[in-house]
Amino acid sequence: MRHFLTVGDLKPQEFEHVLGQAALWKRTPHGEVLKGKTVALVFGKPSTRTRVSFSVAVYELGGMPLYLSEQELQMRKSESIADTARVLSRYVDAIVVRTFAQADVAELATFSNVPVINALTDEEHPCQALADIFTFRERFRDPRGRKLVYLGDGNNVATSLAEAGALAGIDVCLCVPEGCDIPANRLRAIQATAEASGARVWVEREPTTAVSGASALYTDVWVSMGQQRDERKVEKLRPYQLNANLLRLARPDAIVLHCLPAHRGEEITDEVMDGPQSAVFDQAENRLHVQKALLAFLIGESER
Numbered sequence: 001m002r003h004f005l006t007v008g009d010l011k012p013q014e015f016e017h018v019l020g021q022a023a024l025w026k027r028t029p030h031g032e033v034l035k036g037k038t039v040a041l042v043f044g045k046p047s048t049r050t051r052v053s054f055s056v057a058v059y060e061l062g063g064m065p066l067y068l069s070e071q072e073l074q075m076r077k078s079e080s081i082a083d084t085a086r087v088l089s090r091y092v093d094a095i096v097v098r099t100f101a102q103a104d105v106a107e108l109a110t111f112s113n114v115p116v117i118n119a120l121t122d123e124e125h126p127c128q129a130l131a132d133i134f135t136f137r138e139r140f141r142d143p144r145g146r147k148l149v150y151l152g153d154g155n156n157v158a159t160s161l162a163e164a165g166a167l168a169g170i171d172v173c174l175c176v177p178e179g180c181d182i183p184a185n186r187l188r189a190i191q192a193t194a195e196a197s198g199a200r201v202w203v204e205r206e207p208t209t210a211v212s213g214a215s216a217l218y219t220d221v222w223v224s225m226g227q228q229r230d231e232r233k234v235e236k237l238r239p240y241q242l243n244a245n246l247l248r249l250a251r252p253d254a255i256v257l258h259c260l261p262a263h264r265g266e267e268i269t270d271e272v273m274d275g276p277q278s279a280v281f282d283q284a285e286n287r288l289h290v291q292k293a294l295l296a297f298l299i300g301e302s303e304r
Helices: 012-027 049-060 081-091 102-110 126-139 156-168 184-197 207-211 231-240 280-303
Strands: 038-043 064-069 094-098 116-120 147-151 171-175 201-204 216-219 255-258
Touching: 012 126, 012 156, 012 280, 038 049, 038 081, 049 064, 049 094, 049 116, 049 280, 081 094, 081 102, 094 102, 094 280, 102 116, 116 126, 116 280, 126 156, 126 216, 126 255, 126 280, 147 156, 147 207, 156 171, 156 184, 156 201, 171 207, 184 201, 255 280
Parallel strands: 038 064, 038 094, 094 116, 147 171, 147 216, 171 201, 216 255
Antiparallel strands: none
16 A cells, blocks of 8 residues: 655656656646546545645546544544544545644554545645745756755655655755754765665755856745744744845746745845746645645556
């Protein structure tokens, strides 16, 4: 049984296959690979892009999306995560989960007899990372020698982005202030993956140094959903704002990325988010296409 809990759950050739299929689904949106199948969408966090893109993806592949708010389930209240997984596995063909703890998704996968897809946790955001790399390659057909720079907090998005870049052979610079790094053990593992693919993943503290010669500048919110706002942390992150001054230091053809929702005026300015170099809304659209490819790979193709 295949699950997708982190980007690294895909082997390099599988990663390439999914991205290749995403391009095909973008050109031909409808299919029947999930005909007669039901996919449970278990959400513990509010969502716009994740809920809509997965719902549409399942529907356009011929299946039925079944939205289940965690607040409506008995999971963690009067029923264990393990028993919830056992029950849902009897009803549906896959489970998509957007929640808080990575351990909860891992437990769900351990006891599920159908594929489990991590649609976001506090530690990882692998579906977003697939869309990020897909968008980067869509703009730059030959990514060799190009650098993708992430600016801001070393959160779940930064972690999954770095791992996806490492698999894809793309250089990823994590420009984060001291104390905002991704977990050290994850960084070491990701750097080993990057070395195997001929890429680099490294940390740079100085934004102007990091963005020099970059092909993409990427940022995310400084206070993630469910976190309490820490003004000291916000002040530490202010020099990492993605703005016109930093964008001018990148390559002339550089693109701007953001996983959304954006706190405009904080981690990113309107000028760059709405400017001609922004690929933010293409990036949001591409969630739909890569998730179709992932669903087809885990469910549709596994039965062929």
